[in-house]
Amino acid sequence: MQQEGTRKRQAVADLPVSSVPLALRSLLRHFGRDHHNLTRRLGGSGPEEKMMDTSVYYHEAGHAVMAMAMRFTVNEICYAPSDTSLGYVQWEYPTYLTESSRTWVVLVFLSGIAAERIFCQKQGLPEPNNSKNYQTDLRQVGLHLKELQTPKSIDDYSSIAENFLRQPALWEKVESFAALLIQESAINGQNWLKEVAEKVPRFSDFYC
Numbered sequence: 001m002q003q004e005g006t007r008k009r010q011a012v013a014d015l016p017v018s019s020v021p022l023a024l025r026s027l028l029r030h031f032g033r034d035h036h037n038l039t040r041r042l043g044g045s046g047p048e049e050k051m052m053d054t055s056v057y058y059h060e061a062g063h064a065v066m067a068m069a070m071r072f073t074v075n076e077i078c079y080a081p082s083d084t085s086l087g088y089v090q091w092e093y094p095t096y097l098t099e100s101s102r103t104w105v106v107l108v109f110l111s112g113i114a115a116e117r118i119f120c121q122k123q124g125l126p127e128p129n130n131s132k133n134y135q136t137d138l139r140q141v142g143l144h145l146k147e148l149q150t151p152k153s154i155d156d157y158s159s160i161a162e163n164f165l166r167q168p169a170l171w172e173k174v175e176s177f178a179a180l181l182i183q184e185s186a187i188n189g190q191n192w193l194k195e196v197a198e199k200v201p202r203f204s205d206f207y208c
Contacts, residue, residue, distance in 0.1 A: 054119070054178070054182070055116045055119050055120055055125075055128055056079065056086045056087060056116075057079060057087075057177075057178040057179075057181045057182050058115045058116055058118075058119040058174060058175075058178045059086070059087070059112040059113070059115055059116045060077050060078070060079060060087045060088070060089055060112065060177075060178075060181060061077065061115060061173075061174045061175075061176075061177035061178040061181060062111040062112045062113075062114055062115025062116070062118075062165060062174055063077075063089040063091070063108060063109075063111050063112045063115075064077045064089045064091070064177055065111070065115075065165065065170055065173045065174050065177065065200060066107055066108045066111035066161065066164070066165065066203075067089065067091045067093075067108045067111075068173075068196070068197040068200040069164070069170065069200050069201060069202060069203040070093075070101075070104040070105075070107070070108060070202075070203050071197070071202065072091050072092060072093045072104075072108065073091060073092040073194075073197075074089060074090070074091045074193050074197060075090040075091065075092070075188065075190060075193070076088075076089070076090040076186060076187065076188040077089050077090075077177060077181060077186070077187040077188075077193075078090070078181075078185065078186040078187070078188070079181055079182075079185050079186070080185070080186075084136070085136060087181075091108070093105055093108075097147075099148060099149060099150075102144055102147060102148055103148065103157075104203065105144055106141050106144050106145065106148075106157050107157060107160060107161045107164075107203075109137045109138075109140045109141045109144070110137065110141060110154070110157055110158050110161045111161045111164075111165060112137055113134060113137060113158065113161075114158060114161040114162040114165055115165055115174050116128050117162060118162060118165060118166060118171070118174075119178075138154070141154060141157070160207070164203065164206060164207070167201070167206065169201050170200070170201060173196075173200055
């Protein structure tokens with residue numbers, strides 16, 4: 001089954017696979033962890049507002065990295081503001097889910113919120129609590145929790161997602177995708193996404 005945001009852009013140009021690594025290296029070289037430079041690319045009336053805007057890119061990057069860590073297929077990462085959402089990650093998971101794999105799906109849906117929380121904490125910003133994407137994510141989480149035999153609380157799953165993404169090897173990937181998304185708005189070079197996904201540490205290596 002394919003999961004995606006509530007609104008798809010009518011046309012998304014496929015980012016040339018050969019250009020993505022170069023664009024990513026360029027972004028990391030210019031911005032790196034210097035978010036003061038990065039925020040000049042964004043809207044907002046002041047530094048804090050711009051930084052809060054930046055958290056949206058981290059939200060989508062968090063979903064993508066967690067899905068890759070579960071070895072689910074990620075087809076597109078997109079920043080596309082609408083009346084109902086600010087972006088989406090198009091990803092796939094098996095039609096028939098085991099108890100474990102359904103838990104992984106829950107963690108993917110919660111990882112956007114987790115990534116935003118980590119970003120805001122690192123930047124000394126107030127915790128975001130009004131993202132348009134939150135309602136959609138939490139609705140999906142609720143549906144899957146109903147199907148689990150022994151579900152944990154949402155807070156428990158959120159803590160697992162956040163602690164996992166805080167691992168340096170994972171957070172580096174989140175930062176890289178967020179930086180690239182700021183420049184490109186859509187990341188959909190599928191060969192490149194597949195190549196990157198294979199380098200993301202597996203969730204099962206950290207949690208059995």
